[in-house]
Structure formats: structure tokens, C-alpha cells
Amino acid sequence: MDGRAAAVPVSRAMWKVNVFAASPLDRVAHRRADAAWLAERLTHPASRFVPVWRTRSLIVAGEASRAVLLDPDRAAALIAGGAQATFLGQAGEAAHFALDLSHLNEDAVHALGHAAEAADLWAIGATLERDDAAILAHARALVTWHARHRFCGACGAPTAPRDAGHVRGCTDPACGAVHFPRTDPAVIMLVTYGDRCLLGQQKSWAEPVYSTLAGFVEPGESLEEAVAREVMEEVGVSLTNVVYHSSQPWPFPLSIMLGFTAEAAADRLVIDNVEIADAKWLTRAELRDPESLGFRLPRKLSIARHLVDDWLALEP
Ligand SMILES: [Zn+2]
DSSP states (O other), X not given: OOSSOOOOOGGGGXXXXXXXXXXXXXXXXXXXXXXXXXHHHHHOTTOEEEEEETTEEEEEOSTTBEEOOBOHHHHHHHHHTTOEEEEEEEETTEEEEEEEOTTXXXXXXXXXXXXXXXXXXXXXXXXXXXXXXXXXXXXXHHHHHHHHOSBOXXXXXXXXXXXXXXXXXXXXXXXXOEEOOOOEEEEEEEEEETTEEEEEEETTOSSXXXXXXXXXXXXXXXHHXXXXXXXXXXXXOOEEEEEEEEEEEETTTTEEEEEEEEEESOOOOOOOSSSEEEEXXXXXXXXXXXXXXXXXXXXXXXXXXXXXXHHHHTOO
């Protein structure tokens, strides 16, 4: 122990907790530059390693899936073979590291554990315990960031990880730029008009799913402005009363979804037909009878569904 009280993740005390948030790990960021402490943690018998293989997470699938965690002996052999470990945080005495196994072939990955499979976290996240979902999301995001930032954006020289994998430094001393893990903010919003809410179908979706509108925050705008701009661009509706709801880590690949509710000034829709193929106003009665809709609502694990379900819960 380092003498500090164990941190209680603040989001655990809140009711608006989304899947992939509220990790049980204490990030102990002040330890990341402590090489001796990290070396001890890498071999400590209580430490656990979270494999990520080419953006996929290793799980044992089932009605309640669970994350595959490797012990330090297994991890040491993989690290010696080229796997990169990135410190995530601690659960009690158990340090957790993400372990990038992307250099292995698929047979080698399956050989890591009985019945282990490499799964897309987006597809199987809802079958995991909340703690596992949050740890796997954290690991996936950091491993993806490393894989995409192998070269310095300032000078083009290779970068190398440091500070337990939370920084990549440029290897050209004349440049010396440091690069930090990236999280791209996106806004997602439930727009209402009277007793109806607005859901849209993205052009890129193959399945008939209607969901809340969403889009990336652009440089030079506030979150509220991003909400208003996206809704105006996609369906031609002006907003009032934009209110923050909750947020969700969204490592597909490197986002955080920032959820809002907003009221429309009018209900006339002008569909952009670029990002959105269709959008419609729906009553609570219609949404409570999903069989009759002819399309699917967003997945249960998503903040989009959380926004819809909270709106439905406002009235009996
Ligand atoms: Zn550089």
C-alpha cells in the first residue's frame, strides 16, 4: 500500500451510470512514473493482465460472459515475446494491466485459455458484469490509442510508450513532443416536442434501428452548440433547453458519448439524407409497444437507450 486511502470512483454514487463507466480500478496516476513500483507490480502474484487482440477482448462467452485475465507468469512470457503492457489501475492489491497481443495469430490467442474467444466488446458488452465491461473498455481504448499513435504527429519520428503506457514520447530528441491518450467527445441527444421524442435511422446502419441523434464535437464549439448544430444539420430542427444527462466511455474506437436532452422549437423535420436516412416523432405509447414499431430501438448497453428509457420513465 502507498499510504493513500483507496479511492471510491465518484460515478458509483450516481444513478446515471452507463455501461463501460464506473471501473472498479483506482488509477493511482501518481505511480505511473515510478519505474521500480511498476516493475514490482508487473511480477506481483496478485497482478492481472487484460488481453486485447486487434481491438478484440478476450472473454469466456455465456449468458453471463466474463473477461479472461492472465496471471503474471503467463504475461511475462508474452511480454518477452513482444506484448506491450499498459497500466490500468488497481483493485485492492491487484494491479491490472492491458496487454496488447495483436502480434499473435488467432490460434495462439485461443490457446491462452480454455474456451476463450476474441470478441467485439460492442457486441458482447451487455452480457458482462459491469466491472468487467468497464475494465475491458478501458483496456481496449488504451491499446487502440497506442496502435494508432506509433509516430509523432509533430515530426513523423517513431514514438515510444512511457509513464506506464499513459504517454507516448517522440524518440527524436530534437522534437521531444509528448502525446497523451486521446478521447474524442461526441454528443448524443434525446430531442422532445411535447409528448413525443425524435429518433432517427442512420444511413450507414444496415439494420432497421432508430436511435437518438449524435455527432462529434467540433473544434471551437461548446457541447450545447454541438448538440444544436448536429440536430439542425441532420433534421433541420431548432432547439431550446439543452440539458446534460450523463456520459458513457465509448471505445469504438476512442470516444466518450456526452448525453443531453433538448426540446425542439417546432416539429417540422427536414431530413438531411446524408447522415440520416429517416427520422420520426414517437409517443411513449408507441415506444412501449416495441413489437408494433417495425424497427429496433438502440441496444440496452448504450446511452442512447438510457436516454430513451429515462424519458419513458418520466410518465407512467
Ligand atoms: Zn516528434
